[in-house]
Amino acid sequence: MRSALILSGLVMICAGVLACQVHPAAKPQIPVTLRYLGTAGWEISDGSVTILIDPYVSRINGPPPPGGSGSAPPGDRRPKVGWDDIATSDPGAVDARIRRADYVLVTHTHYDHVLDVPQIALKKHATVMGTESTENVMRAFAVPEAQLMTVRGGEDYDFGSFSVRVIPSLHSPLDHKHYFSSETTPSNLKAPLTLRQIHPEGGTLAYLVRIDGHRILVFGGMNYLERELVGLQPDVAVVGAAASRKEIYDYTARLMRVLGNPPLVIPTHWDNFLLPYDASQETAIAAVQQFVHEVQSASPHTNVIVPKYFEAITLKSLAD
Numbered sequence: 001m002r003s004a005l006i007l008s009g010l011v012m013i014c015a016g017v018l019a020c021q022v023h024p025a026a027k028p029q030i031p032v033t034l035r036y037l038g039t040a041g042w043e044i045s046d047g048s049v050t051i052l053i054d055p056y057v058s059r060i061n062g063p064p065p066p067g068g069s070g071s072a073p074p075g076d077r078r079p080k081v082g083w084d085d086i087a088t089s090d091p092g093a094v095d096a097r098i099r100r101a102d103y104v105l106v107t108h109t110h111y112d113h114v115l116d117v118p119q120i121a122l123k124k125h126a127t128v129m130g131t132e133s134t135e136n137v138m139r140a141f142a143v144p145e146a147q148l149m150t151v152r153g154g155e156d157y158d159f160g161s162f163s164v165r166v167i168p169s170l171h172s173p174l175d176h177k178h179y180f181s182s183e184t185t186p187s188n189l190k191a192p193l194t195l196r197q198i199h200p201e202g203g204t205l206a207y208l209v210r211i212d213g214h215r216i217l218v219f220g221g222m223n224y225l226e227r228e229l230v231g232l233q234p235d236v237a238v239v240g241a242a243a244s245r246k247e248i249y250d251y252t253a254r255l256m257r258v259l260g261n262p263p264l265v266i267p268t269h270w271d272n273f274l275l276p277y278d279a280s281q282e283t284a285i286a287a288v289q290q291f292v293h294e295v296q297s298a299s300p301h302t303n304v305i306v307p308k309y310f311e312a313i314t315l316k317s318l319a320d
Contacts, residue, residue, distance in 0.1 A: 032212050032315045034236075034266070036307035037097065039112050039273040040220045042238060046212050049161050050100040053207065053218050054113040055120060057097040058090035059276050062111060062195060067175025073279050083196040087111060089119045097310070098124065105164065106130035107220025108171060108204040109137060109185055111195055112273050118143055118191075129164070133185040133202020140189040140197075153205055153228075167206040167229070172222035172240065172269075173247040208232055214315055217259070221269060223248055229258045236315065241267030241291040252294035261299040264315075266307055267291055277309055 030047030037043060040054040061078040072078060081087070094116055101124040104117055114134060118141035121128050128138050129149040138148055149157075153168030173179060183200035206224065209216045217234035222245040237259055245251045256262070270288040271281050285306070292304045305313055 029212070029317070031317065032214050032216075033312040034216070034238075034307075034315070035310055035312055036266075036268070038271055038277065038309055040107065040240070040269040041113075042218060042268070043099075044209055044211065044216060045100070046161075049102050049159075049211070051162070051209060051211075052098070052101045052104045052120065052126070054107055054220050055098060055101070055104060056112050056114075056116050056273070057093045058088075058116050059093070059273065060088075060090070060111075060115070062274065064274060065110075065172075065174050066179050073275060076276065076279075078276065081195060083199070084194050086192045087115055087195040087198050088192075089116045091119060094119050094123065100124065101126040103159075103164075104128045105207045105209075105218075106134045107169070107206065107218075109133040109198065109200055109202040111199050113220060114198060121147055129166075131184075131202045131205065132187075133200055136185040136187045136189065137193070137198050139187065140185075140193055141191045151205065152203070162209060162211040164210075165208040165232075167208060167217075167232075168225055169204045169206040169219065169221070169228070170223035170225060171201055171204045172242065172244040174244055177247050208234065213317075217262075219268065222251070224255065226254060226258050229255075233260045234262050236264045236266065237262040238266045238268045239291075239295075241270040241288050243287065245291070252291065253298035256295065256299040256302065261302055263301075263303060265295050265299075265302050265304050266313065267304070268307075270306075 032046045035043040037055050037057055039056045041056050042053040044051045060081045061072050062081045098120055101120050104126045106114055114137055118138055121143045127147050127149055129151055132150050135148045135150045151166045153166050155166040157164050181201040184202045185200045206219045215234040216236040217232055218238040219240045222240035222242055267288050271284045288306055295302055295304050
């Protein structure tokens with residue numbers, strides 16, 4: 001009997017050891033977080049990979065969009081930058097605001113979306129995904145070809161820890177629907193470039209980022225192709241919310257319907273990007289409340305978060 005008990009104990013110990021080997025202790029999962037960089041810029045990270053979308057942190061005192069208005073606040077010491085001035089990214093702002101970048105997804109090539117991307121790509125060795133126009137800007141700044149990924153919309157790429165579906169889209173209807181651009185950045189440019197040279201739209205994209213079970217749809221402006229959004233069913237939609245959305249028929253309600261009333265909507269590109277970070281955005285914050293009301297009216301169960309600069313928005317685990 002004593003031998004049997006000893007044998008039984010040894011069997012249990014071995015079984016326990018094997019169980020530990022087969023089922024190691026699960027590592028704590030870091031939740032996915034989003035941080036608003038201002039304008040249409042975002043950081044999406046799960047701790048192991050960091051994806052930036054339209055990161056623009058230099059906040060230059062540049063020209064307003066077509067049909068737009070705006071000027072530097074009183075006492076602003078930033079130099080005025082015109083279309084024919086050299087477009088210069090602020091290295092101090094990039095170093096202070098961009099902690100990490102593995103991938104950068106660019107929706108279109110306007111300066112408030114792409115100005116800082118070459119420096120980020122060179123400093124962080126990030127892969128840049130964007131249109132041919134965007135990639136030609138990167139080439140002008142000698143970003144290595146191995147870091148460039150040219151897309152046109154329709155691609156669906158798997159990167160292992162996350163995947164990206166590239167969505168054909170439309171630019172915001174600026175200047176009371178008179179905005180139109182078919183211009184593309186040429187391939188033979190060499191930096192330094194003027195603001196005008198880095199500014200051709202080159203077509204507009206949106207991105208569906210799938211990461212840790214989340215489906216995060218991010219727009220870079222105030223328009224979309226409804227047919228391209230059918231079946232995406234994101235749990236997070238980052239939606240352009242500036243005033244030009246009002247030029248689009250039934251903009252918010254149609255978007256909520258085609259996306260299946262996403263659980264979380266976050267407005268983007270609603271702030272006044274002509275102002276520095278420390279200037280008051282009170283007017284823009286008041287204006288975006290109408291967009292919040294539009295979402296809540298069209299999709300009562302959708303939560304809307306108006307983001308603050310650089311504050312993390314933590315996504316709940318889909319298992320909760």
